[in-house]
Amino acid sequence: MTKMTLREAITDAMRVEMRLDPNVILLGEDVAGGRGGSGGEGEKSGGVMGLTAGLYTEFGAERIIDTPISESAIMGAAAGASLTGLRPIAELMFADFFGVCFDQIYNQAAKFRYMFGNQKGAPMVIRTMIGAGVGAGPQHSQAVYPIFAHIPGLKVVVPTTPYDAKGLLIQAIRDNDPVIFCEHKMLFAEEGEVPDEAYTIEFGKARVVCEGNDVTVVGIGRMALLAEKAAVILSKEGISVEVIDPRTLSPFDMDTVLDSIEKTGRLAVVDESTPICSYASEIASIAASEAFSSLRAPICKITAPHTPVPAAPNLEAAYVPSVERIVAEVRKISNYKSKI
Amino acid sequence: MTKMTLREAITDAMRVEMRLDPNVILLGEDVAGGRGGSGGEGEKSGGVMGLTAGLYTEFGAERIIDTPISESAIMGAAAGASLTGLRPIAELMFADFFGVCFDQIYNQAAKFRYMFGNQKGAPMVIRTMIGAGVGAGPQHSQAVYPIFAHIPGLKVVVPTTPYDAKGLLIQAIRDNDPVIFCEHKMLFAEEGEVPDEAYTIEFGKARVVCEGNDVTVVGIGRMALLAEKAAVILSKEGISVEVIDPRTLSPFDMDTVLDSIEKTGRLAVVDESTPICSYASEIASIAASEAFSSLRAPICKITAPHTPVPAAPNLEAAYVPSVERIVAEVRKISNYKSKI
Amino acid sequence: MQLSRDDLREAYTTMKRIRVFEERMRTEFQKGEMPGFVHLYCGQEAIATGVCMHLSNTDNIGSTHRGHGHCIAKGCDVKDMALEIYCREDGLCKGKGGSMHIADLSKGMLGANAIVGGSPPLAVGAALAAKTLKNKAVAVAFIGDGASNQGTVFEAMNLAVVLKLPVIFVYENNGYAEFTGIDYHCGAVDITTRSSGFGMPAVKVDGTDFFAVHDVMREAVERARSGDGPTSIECEALRWYGHYEGDPQAYRSKTEVKEIKANKDPLEIFKQKVLEKELMENVEFEEINSLIEKEVDDAIKLALNSPLPPLSSLEENVYESY
Amino acid sequence: MQLSRDDLREAYTTMKRIRVFEERMRTEFQKGEMPGFVHLYCGQEAIATGVCMHLSNTDNIGSTHRGHGHCIAKGCDVKDMALEIYCREDGLCKGKGGSMHIADLSKGMLGANAIVGGSPPLAVGAALAAKTLKNKAVAVAFIGDGASNQGTVFEAMNLAVVLKLPVIFVYENNGYAEFTGIDYHCGAVDITTRSSGFGMPAVKVDGTDFFAVHDVMREAVERARSGDGPTSIECEALRWYGHYEGDPQAYRSKTEVKEIKANKDPLEIFKQKVLEKELMENVEFEEINSLIEKEVDDAIKLALNSPLPPLSSLEENVYESY
């Protein structure tokens, strides 16, 4: 066990798995840290966020591959290589960039197994950065995972803790289907205890962050952290909140959520993405169908508004669901009295 | 009034509006019918589906523009032209192709108004073909409108009748924001009475296809037709179904749906797209929140399965929600008795 | 010509197999019983054949919507293909792919592709795997003239040059992208100048001449296998039929089609050259012809009499586990 | 040189305004009070200036994430810019865009663009509008060396040639795409060979020499305005600072930066040439310098003292009506 940041946990996952499996490669823009130029072959920084720091030095240019800015070629190359013997990790620097390369992800990699009649899936991982919080504006701050989760054939991971990030990323690399691994930029500095060796966390198993009896709150990715904080505040008011971190959106562990609703009768979902066809809507809709008889209050969706992410820091702060908003909304449904 | 097919209604909408507004242009692959080659400047077919037949002859090469197979350039050119004086209609032959050009749509056109502080929106229309039914397989049969509807700044239209298609398309062309107009390939041959002149249908106003008291069924696009057929069958069993065709998904007329649920207490949504983060989920989630006290049965989502669209005709038929399935599911919720 | 008699027989057999298969697809499609769209390869047989004769099962190709010829040249069984095109349970893709998604990974055929420009990045990926695994395999991307305008193709080319990957980009310039002529849709003098602009050797050959294609491909494969990076080859060969079966071809003069059928038939051109040099005899050709006719007939009949996939398979194989 | 004294003053003023603005951004950013990322234009001033001096407000440009220089050269007010970069209510985009999304449509500035390769298709669209409206306007797309590898750029180029659009593609080759050198990321000898492969005139100039840029741009604009289609211009000018402010630049030798600052400063090069030919006097330069220093200082102070947007604006202006 070592105390490390989520950023370090991600790097560590790649490092330990690349040591174990020579077929794992990493490709993307500046993942080595920049080839060419006047700097020579010295120490490389390992990506704009330093997430791949040290990997080039250890694994060399054949396995840590800097690419031109050509996301379709990067994703397609990873997909093609995954069909022919490798387990590539392809970095999509910001998830917002999916628009220039999504065909290779959703029409190619994600569909191989099905449309080729199960000859093979695409064992590749797309690591990508999501989320608002650093003032980067409308094209660098989005939480577009609902679009990924919508696609049959893709698996979608949204880790919250360093421990989960490492275990889920190793699982993603070993998985025989394409996985999009969404790293929230505001979580990189989160710290936690992480085992040194390789370990995996099964997909489709939610983590119950804290138990409670009055309201079930599902918090997606970073929102699980905020929900946890809200739960502490609410508990002081006598409202007992069960917080669930799904960890993966596709597959999604609805059983854990349904079990919780059976107990609490109340559901709130906190999702940083925009509301329409969001994962908050997805969870709410399943609950409305499968937990109908348990529900004792309207389902509450706490999401970003249906707007782009504004650059201004005050607007951005208002855009992202906050602890205060979660507290207020959960309080409301916990006070809800059925008219019947 | 003329009796025409939905295909003809779409052509007609473009024709009448292009006569009225010289700033409307149309660009896309083979929208003229093919330039170059050995055929000379004779009669042109107007697109692989004949949807733009006759337009080149009437409006010429300056307004009906055949392009190379470069969807990013097509969408971007339309977006750029829409900022600088034109009202372009850009054709994305199959909606499945959004993956090669979505950045220009979702990060550029859709965000202009907001991220430029309301200097201008992008008054452009993307006409595109959706849906299964012709055995075209996994990459030519998808109903990807949930992804479009998720994006703030885009408007999304899913017409069902020839009358609506013409009125909504003219509205789309006159709209000052980007609109994705989704044409279901299995609806092209549907016939109906259509006025000869230009007229518009307001976005965000659902059409109540038939009134009923027991169950509310929202059918998206082609699914409204199937829901209507199901309603006829169910009425013979004494189940009175109210069918709602939303016509536009973004904006969405939730009021009409909520009013209907207040009356019926029961909701089913029929959506041809895959289930996760679908528009069926969206509607269900809002109902679960805003119509909670009216609901007397679990909400029922009737969608395609979480799979790619299979090529085999029998599998494809099983993939798309059918009249039989709608009948069976609606019957189930209409029989539902609350345990309380 | 460094081709043995066996090589020549093989080349002709492959071209003939493609021709007969596609002509049969055409008549069968016209009966209205085939699902989806069908895009025929007639007129372009020498390209797939000349290219794939240099490849083994460990070499990979990325194909297009017009993929039947590539499948056959890459060694797919026509029975398995017919079953898939008719979307039968025992088809190569269990009936889920159909004509535009046929794939046979065991033969290094990474799939037809219904997305124009979809497969070049995949082929580059296969080449990357070959380079990483040091297995000397090469990859080929088939690219239509129309597809040459898709950004993915250029990205794939640049990446291949940057990483010096063993990949060969084979343009199949059949004159048209759907209804649009290449003289309109390609802004440059030709496609080749664009590829060479990306920093790789780029050559242009007559795609109706098997020997021309085979020759330049030999060099390209050698270059790739010896680690010298990608090559681009443009093969010109007009298509005989419509873009898809049923296309009335208003954009095309009738004389053009007549002319190429009369003078640019890849099989006839091959036959004449080989007969002239007395490398094969007429009777051999006839022997092959009748074998192939039977083979294809058997395949179609098998397909027509085979069951569609069971409904239970609809939700299978989306994931290995979920 | 067909430039008047006023032109020269204007050119220098613009370059100086960019320089001072960016240097100030740098020091302000280091104070840690600015939101988001900032990408500075220092070292490349002659490009935007030489290009935009040929343009009026009805001509449009598509910019990049490194867009401040383009804004200034296209005539945006530095106050409005500073307000936007600080995301203030009265900024050009009401604080919603920030540095990477600055736009001023009234000046023909169609937006910085945080998507690499995002703006060339938009510029092609502006050129299409100009052609359709027959208003003689031209459009310019600024493209980084790294952006030159994005498929959208090549698609935009081919479409522009096919439709003969009045658009000029200006490559700003500053040696690096983030941390990656152009000698690595561009497979071809240079970017220019790739553009010319698309069938348009493609030239390469020293991007630190205002006069060189201005000259080739004149021809390109004439060509475009007279209906003869697109041109590609590659301007070489290394950037002075990191990719973004705060970038430690491990990928780059210290001597490179020292060398270019000493020998390739676009403002110094301009000054020397002009002084040599006695077209302007030293005191004029100094006059301009102090005016600009004040102008920029005022702008920054205004921005710092202006309010952020009201929270009520969060959900405004997504649509005109919804």
Ligand SMILES: Cc1ncc(C[n+]2csc(CCOP(=O)(O)OP(=O)(O)O)c2C)c(N)n1
């Ligand atoms: C991304 C994308 N855009 C458009 C299409 C529709 N389409 C299918 S084939 C085709 C023409 C392709 O032309 P070419 O590459 O020359 O191949 P050919 O049909 O001539 O073999 C088009 C436009 C598509 N399938 N995918």
Ligand SMILES: Cc1ncc(C[n+]2csc(CCOP(=O)(O)OP(=O)(O)O)c2C)c(N)n1
């Ligand atoms: C589609 C996309 N991919 C990657 C990035 C991340 N990114 C921002 S700037 C940049 C480098 C751009 O290099 P270049 O085009 O040379 O412009 P410069 O920064 O040198 O001005 C990268 C990779 C992005 N913003 N958009």
Ligand SMILES: [Mg+2]
């Ligand atoms: Mg072609």
Ligand SMILES: [Mg+2]
């Ligand atoms: Mg650069």
